[in-house]
Amino acid sequence: MCSRNVVKFPDFDLAAIYVSDAQYNRNIYFDTSPQAVSLYLLYNHWLPRVLVYFFILVDMSLAVFEEPAVLPLPTWATMLVELLCLLVFTVRLVHYAKVIPRDKFWKDPKNICIICIVVLTLIDMIIYGALTATNCYALRWSRVLRPLLLVNVTEGRQLRRAFRSIRNALPEIFYVFLLFMFSVLIFSLMALKLLGKRGLKTMDGSPYFTNYLEIVFDLYVLVTTANSPDVMMPAYNASFIFTLFFILYIFINTYIFMSAFLAVVFNNYKKYLKEEVRQLVRAKRHKMVRAFAVLQERREEGGELVVTQANWNQLVRLVQPDISNAHRELLWSVCDDKNQGFIGKLAFVQLADLLNIEVITLKSRPHPLQSICPTLYLSAPSRLLCRLVQHRGFTIMYDVIILANAVFIGLDEENPMISNSEWVFLFLYLLEILLKLYVFEPRSFFSKHSFWNWFDTIIVVSALIATIINSALKSVGGYTSRQILDIVFILRVLRLIRVVDSIGRFRTIINTLIRIGPAILTFGQLILVVYYIFAMVGMELFKEKVKFYDEDSNDPAKAYCGNPLLKGTTFAQLNYCKNNFNNVMSSFILLVELTVVNQCNGFATVTHVSARIFFVLFHILHVVMVIFVSFVLEAFYVEYSVDKGDLQTSLERKIEELELAVAQEKLQDNLVNTMETIDNDLGAGQSPTANRPTLMFKIASKRYRTVDAFLQRMFEADLDPEDLAENDDAEAQTNFANPSFSSV
């Protein structure tokens, strides 16, 4: 590594790769030969990454077309598509194998997993093809493996981390669960002894609480509250003393154990996540140290190793080509505190974090109309209009209009007056947007962070188009398309959401929820993996056991969902026939229903009592996950409302020093709001902007480019900066690759 010191022209590409890896927390150990580096660059290009996810999606959605299918396709067609997918995954894996050293490749479990998945799928396809060709019963068992691809691709870091956190917390959770099951078993034994001999009957006349296993199951379901008063009614009708038993049971098993579960999950999650983030940060600094080693030079003999501003500039331009010159200079001035023209290792290492802070560069431009026709735009009536639109009353007026619109939507739209009023409202909304465009500079109005402006415009314009199409169709054929009408209705109602933006507190909550979006997406994938596996297994176990008949079907089997075993059961009585596993769509919907309330008696009736195991397993798994996910979201939510990190503060200080900051009182509000008010200010009368610099910076303070960056910030207080910064390079060499990230 030290040999680089004497090289005249440092390898900027290599350094840029290190910085970019540090910025996005990629932990891939690649060869540094020029060929391997260019392969690595290709590997990290957005196109192959998107393609891999696209083909995983295609692979998973094949379930829609395979037997039992929503839209049946011939077997050879789905097989061909699946082969194509497998080919893509193999190519991607081979590419990865070329990038990293061979021994690292075979040590990494995620590569082994992908190879296994591909091979097993191929075997399954051959067996399935052979069996269907000979008309035997065949099973596509390899379909449960598909979602595992999501976990094992290189880009699934977040998902792997989530799985690791759950796996690490599992032993502790397991002990609480065992104790919970022990409590259920003891309570069941007591119920058997107390209630079994009293000759009580349940609602449908069967003996009450006489079979131990049935009692265990009933009491387990009681914890999920699905059979809440029913299971207790026979005992309650006999004597109110027995309710004490049930109340005690619910208190202990639903409330106390749930609290214990939450606490255990919370403790363990925090513990392991902190350790992971610590390693993440350490790996990041190692990579920055490597980049530094590439660019370093010695200013004077025996002096410190430094990086010059010129080299630094070229590096930043390579890492982030779209960065503005002003922004880059700002970053340099933060790094080079003393204006020396070069920076040491410690200042250089900050770069990855600095690049992850979103700094919004605001340019105050005059309104285009002002340039085209200045006399008119700056005339007295025009300026009055500008002032009117910017007045608080304008916002309040439109809030009132939205409320009035809500009332009109609620009324019967077949009344011609009501349906015509829609045109009035559409006109008013369009007018609002046009007025705002007249007053504010269009490019800042439609800037990247002006969420509500985009939302408004898209909703209003689509509503306009849909309404016009709808009335055109109506006037031509007197025919109203139900689909278009549905879209019109949805758009109309969505418009009402805008009112949330006018109330400060609501805006804060909504913005926080929007910001934790990426975290929700990660855990959404986690849930998708589990649901997909259960849907595949459930389809094989329960397909065609329960059939759905159309509303107008006259088949007598309709009353019992096409399965005589269901005759007279609550399942058929409540008309749950469509809750079945007959295709992947129904399976997913049913699993969501089970997530909300776990009821499985219907399926236990049509197959066997042991089918309950499937549902209990799903319930346990999903409770663990939901607790986990809700805790994670909540932790994120809490963390979002705390103060900013050190680095951001130093950046902000610099911005303020340079007198480039947006007025302080604006900064205190949240981002989306601030952006709008800034837009207002900059677009305003144009006179006050004259005595301000034409370029302004604003830190998107609580928005992070990556989830990793956010996690790092979350545990900043607990991480020891010195421990991380002063690592030996030697040590960095040894555990650089995947420091404990190698396992799933």
Added chain:
Amino acid sequence: MCSRNVVKFPDFDLAAIYVSDAQYNRNIYFDTSPQAVSLYLLYNHWLPRVLVYFFILVDMSLAVFEEPAVLPLPTWATMLVELLCLLVFTVRLVHYAKVIPRDKFWKDPKNICIICIVVLTLIDMIIYGALTATNCYALRWSRVLRPLLLVNVTEGRQLRRAFRSIRNALPEIFYVFLLFMFSVLIFSLMALKLLGKRGLKTMDGSPYFTNYLEIVFDLYVLVTTANSPDVMMPAYNASFIFTLFFILYIFINTYIFMSAFLAVVFNNYKKYLKEEVRQLVRAKRHKMVRAFAVLQERREEGGELVVTQANWNQLVRLVQPDISNAHRELLWSVCDDKNQGFIGKLAFVQLADLLNIEVITLKSRPHPLQSICPTLYLSAPSRLLCRLVQHRGFTIMYDVIILANAVFIGLDEENPMISNSEWVFLFLYLLEILLKLYVFEPRSFFSKHSFWNWFDTIIVVSALIATIINSALKSVGGYTSRQILDIVFILRVLRLIRVVDSIGRFRTIINTLIRIGPAILTFGQLILVVYYIFAMVGMELFKEKVKFYDEDSNDPAKAYCGNPLLKGTTFAQLNYCKNNFNNVMSSFILLVELTVVNQCNGFATVTHVSARIFFVLFHILHVVMVIFVSFVLEAFYVEYSVDKGDLQTSLERKIEELELAVAQEKLQDNLVNTMETIDNDLGAGQSPTANRPTLMFKIASKRYRTVDAFLQRMFEADLDPEDLAENDDAEAQTNFANPSFSSV
């Protein structure tokens, strides 16, 4: 205050009161005249405090005997009892008024509240008496005020703090709730527009989603998951596209908003609790400073003010008469680090916290049998027996016996072999206890903290007595009392719980749960207050609307719970007739059921649609509370598993220095376990104890005398010790009384 410096004999009583107030965090500003002090001592005596709680309990349980009554009593009888209760409360309040200065008394809202409650109850009783005497319809509306007494008595500090925390968190929660309601309203509007015009029918043939208010209510109930698949089935049967709407709805309103609620509650609860604890600690130190001022003397001219060991000893003896000399000396050696014979203010202030740390004094005594008959007890067979009982195998053997017993309990007990086996098991359990008593010193075996030994003995002995009574009854008259048999069964099953103690991880969890018991009790009171109020209101609104008929009644009204409006409803079909508000017992059971699953359609049918308001209100209130309570419990649970506070560590260090500590490896396990193993050690062969001191200390490390002490520990890291220690006495004077604790 400085005048005390010259007093020869310090007022130990006054100082002891200050210390005791600090120890139990009492915030009562009392006069320091000797008469007021003795009145104050009487006020804090345990007897009047217990009496007040007893009479509050009597007052609240009057609901059982008043119309609509479980056990009817004549009106004059309940009225007389209530008058007695009111008299007791008034006497207690007058006593309080005598203790504290008049102006403080009238400024304290809790006194005003009690006066209002007493006066209003008197007025209500007079009106009720007059109306019933003239046979008019009368309402005991003042009954909803009764639980408020629990909140407003001087001892209800914990409860008042809980209410304050909820009240402080309420505004933030309210905004999230408003946003949640906005989301429900928007979704309902969308449902009306999308589904209302399609002519869908619900299961019972009524039109589906056509009335806006009905939709809002249905979707609100969907959030509670009570009507989960049913409300969605008609739309799902029409097209699976609509399920997207419901899934989105559940995702946003059940999961996302619940996370937001949790996060907001968490944030606010922590914030306010920390502030409260800060004030609590400040008030405590002020009181200790006052106690110091009473006892202080100047050793040398111009020197520091100090308290001598003699004075300190007398004070501690007054504050805690049951403290052992050894324990007191230990505490002194912790305070007086340098062995000077006197301590300064800072060391003195610690005393209240030191007294709150439970230190267990272990005396290693020889077994009484050893003293009575040493040759026999120390003979070879006896020692072998001792070793056998202490062997791990003994515990494992009994675990196996317990499991075998569980199987036998599960089998049919009418089989004579099975029922006789019970005697064998009883004998085995008795034998175990006797053997242990033979081996271990009885006083350590039944020491205060040996929870499982007490549990075992009580359960086994009661089971023996109950079984003997049962067989005596059987053999005398061939008659088996159902009640006694029930007790026998319950005791038998409870015995099985013992097995939990043998598994280390389970023991840890159970012990943690037992330790958060006091916290659960506080919040149990909170829930009792809310339930009581809703039960009283519910009884007035819904009594006798739904009637329950006995199993063998032939009344045709039985099929519809005695109310023709319920004919054919699900409520009557599912035989929920006993879920009614006809007496206070049923009301409480029903409220618990509503807590689990909120279903109210039956009651809306028998009265009016607006009755739903009662149920929705109950649901909202109880969700807020349950979230709150679960969060508190969980926070407690998490906090219990962290390290010990500073003071405890210094105490432990001292114990170790003096070589009085129990072997370190024992300390690492949790308390109950440690206690048992210590007992074992001390009772063991008696030879190893010879070379150990005969007196040993053990800190009950995670057990706190009071909830307040626990709270203080919880926030120790965040509280600034210097800020608290260096308060001016002047400032202490001004806000000494109830620093912000004055309001409910």
